Amino acid sequence: MNKLVVASVAASIPTIAPAIASDPVFVAIEVHRTAAQVYAKCVDNHCALERALKGPDWSDDPSYNESMKATDEACNAMFDLARGLLDVQPTSIAGAIALLNYVAAESRGSVSDSWQFPDYATGDYGTGYNDDGERGETYMATLLRHIAEALSVVSAVKTGPVVTFAPTTRPTSTDAKLISLCREYEPMLEKYLSAHKDWSRGAEQARIEQDAEFGEPKDFDYKSTPEMRAALEKRLADTGATEANDRMDEISLGMEPIGHAINSIPASSVEGLRAKALVALYNIRPIIAGREEFAFDDEVAFQHLFCGVAEFVGLAEMVADSGYVMPDLFEFDEDDVIHERVEEILKS
Numbered sequence: 001m002n003k004l005v006v007a008s009v010a011a012s013i014p015t016i017a018p019a020i021a022s023d024p025v026f027v028a029i030e031v032h033r034t035a036a037q038v039y040a041k042c043v044d045n046h047c048a049l050e051r052a053l054k055g056p057d058w059s060d061d062p063s064y065n066e067s068m069k070a071t072d073e074a075c076n077a078m079f080d081l082a083r084g085l086l087d088v089q090p091t092s093i094a095g096a097i098a099l100l101n102y103v104a105a106e107s108r109g110s111v112s113d114s115w116q117f118p119d120y121a122t123g124d125y126g127t128g129y130n131d132d133g134e135r136g137e138t139y140m141a142t143l144l145r146h147i148a149e150a151l152s153v154v155s156a157v158k159t160g161p162v163v164t165f166a167p168t169t170r171p172t173s174t175d176a177k178l179i180s181l182c183r184e185y186e187p188m189l190e191k192y193l194s195a196h197k198d199w200s201r202g203a204e205q206a207r208i209e210q211d212a213e214f215g216e217p218k219d220f221d222y223k224s225t226p227e228m229r230a231a232l233e234k235r236l237a238d239t240g241a242t243e244a245n246d247r248m249d250e251i252s253l254g255m256e257p258i259g260h261a262i263n264s265i266p267a268s269s270v271e272g273l274r275a276k277a278l279v280a281l282y283n284i285r286p287i288i289a290g291r292e293e294f295a296f297d298d299e300v301a302f303q304h305l306f307c308g309v310a311e312f313v314g315l316a317e318m319v320a321d322s323g324y325v326m327p328d329l330f331e332f333d334e335d336d337v338i339h340e341r342v343e344e345i346l347k348s
Contacts, residue, residue, distance in 0.1 A: 023095035028088040029102050032081040036116045039074040046071050079118040079125050086121060086142055090150040093270065097313065099147055103140075138293045148277065155270035175272040178265050181345070182275035185258045188251055189282055195247040196285055202241030203289035209235050241289075255282065261345040263304040266311050276308040 046067045053061055090096040103117070120128030121143075122136030129135050210232050214220070224232075236242045259279040267273050284294040310316050 023090060023092045025085075025088050025090040025095040025099055028081075028085050029098060032078070032085060032116070033102070035074070035078040035081045039071070039078045042067075042071040042074040076125075078116060082117045082139070083121060086146050089153070090147065091154065093151070093154055096147050096150050096154065097309070099143075103143065135292070141294055144281075148274070151270050151274065155274075175267060175269045178262060178267060178272040178275045179269075181258055181262050181265075182271070182278060185255060185262065185275065186278055188255045188258075189278055192248060192251045192255060192282070193285070195244045195251065199241050199244035199248060200286065200289045200291070202239035202244060203236060205239045206232060206235035206241055207289065257345060267308045268312060270312075273305075273308055273312055276305045280305045 049064060049067050053064060085099070090099055103114075118125035118139050120126070120136045121139045121141075122128065123130040123134070127135070128138070210228070213231065214228050217224075233242075236245075259282060262275045262279050265272075267276060281294075286292075286294065307316075307319075310319050
């Protein structure tokens with residue numbers, strides 16, 4: 001890492017309030033935030049230099065190469081520190097929330113467009129591949145699991161000063177219901193994601209074989225023939241995609257009513273929030289075969305989770321007083337089968 005970058009970061013870290021100083025994640029966040037500011041400044045300086053240099057050989061100017069090198073080093077330092085966040089476990093609920101808020105604040109449009117963070121947690125920053133040709137996990141997926149693990153530890157063992165919020169984290173009768181539903185929902189989610197992986201691999205292999213025989217869909221204006229459809233159906237069966245899809249359908253029929261019930265119950269403990277986070281995890285599953293990243297494009301998937309967090313940390317009143325309202329979510333018809341099952345779960 002460039003020494004000038006490190007020195008600039010170290011000199012710019014603000015003083016952390018004593019109440020949260022014991023949680024190392026706050027310092028790690030500020031170190032990364034400052035590194036991002038250093039990189040942004042380098043980019044601004046480099047762009048200004050490009051505008052100032054004239055002539056056909058401006059890219060050969062020594063000052064240009066030095067500026068490019070400094071910008072690259074600042075970028076690598078920022079990405080290294082972003083990966084360093086994965087090695088610093090929050091030791092308080094406040095720290096975990098701060099890390100979530102920090103990533104959300106820097107991901108203004110989409111987490112996939114967050115220039116402050118690498119695309120992958122290991123391997124090449126952009127592609128995720130290492131020297132052995134193996135591809136690592138996406139950065140955001142790794143970060144979410146890292147925070148979830150920290151919350152599990154904090155909720156199980158209370159050590160050191162922990163910043164508390166109103167309402168307190170004492171489980172209520174509704175949280176007892178949430179925890180009970182979570183114990184039922186989580187094993188189903190694990191089975192669903194396992195089936196989803198089998199489906200994704202099989203369907204992608206079937207697509208590759210189909211394209212090799214008939215060409216890509218755009219080549220025939222996306223109009224398939226009976227021969228094509230029969231061939232694809234056989235390939236999906238041969239690769240196991242059809243069987244995996246049947247498993248997914250069967251599991252989801254039991255999961256979705258429980259997920260809707262979880263979202264309809266307010267949370268007042270970390271365990272209750274964990275239940276809502278599991279439902280959000282199901283909702284961000286990739287819907288296209290062959291995709292290796294969770295799908296964060298639909299912000300509605302996190303509306304229930306955000307509302308749960310707001311209630312838990314005592315922000316529900318502030319949200320209400322803001323004068324804004326939450327977007328309308330999908331509502332079931334009263335005669336809908338899932339709606340009836342949700343009502344049964346809530347009454348049981």
